[in-house]
Amino acid sequence: MATRLHAGPRIAALYSKAMSDGRFNSLAGQLLLALPGIGDPRFEHAVIALCVHEPDGAMGVGIDRVIPGVGLHALLSQLEIDPGAAPNAPIHHGGPVDPQRGFVLHSDDWRGDDTVGVSPGLALTTTLDVLRAIAASRGPDRWLVALGYAGWGAHQLDDEMHRHGWLTVAARDELLFETEVCKRWPQSFAAAGIDVRLLASTSGHA
Secondary structure (H helix, E strand, O other), X not given: OOOEOOOOHHHHHHHOOOOOOOOOOOOOOEEEEEOOOOOOHHHOOOEEEEEEEEOOEEXXXXXXXXXXXXXXXXXXXXXXXXXXXXXXXXXXEOOOEEEEEEEEEEEOOOOOXXXXXXXXXXXXXXXXXXXXXXXXXXXXXXXXEEEEEEEEOOOHHHHHHHOXXXXXXXOOHHHHHHOOHHHHHHHHHHHOOOOHXXXXXXXXXX
């Protein structure tokens, strides 16, 4: 099945609106950390880089799991892009929504026509030009590639946070681009001063 690397109408509509209207506190640029007992097996130990958060909805890219047996070279080959000098980096499972759609979360030292600023230093691109740039050694300094995303409707994420399903921490470069995938969940909690071994398994239902 062909992989599409472009923003759908719903996401494009969210991008086109202001991230904050002066009253709404956008969490874009934060990491969402699933608390134990969140109640949805798809998000157990999830770490999601929140890219859009506004009253009309939110979307983010999961960075806590990779797709087994799929590397960047295979994806580039599918898209008829010569891998060139690009490392055969793992492809992240970005979320349960539209798993054929690709997202590149990257440092903001590179921008394409459709690149969206997430927060200072962090950007998101959903078009093929970023992959071509990476393959040609002209892309962003730091990046990760994901298929699929996590999405929430109007106020849905805020409601989940009020029910204590998620914790947020700053999306630091070392957590996004340096920490091993399997360690991102506990180390992101550690960055907030929390030892995951001390978390109650029922905290998501508090």
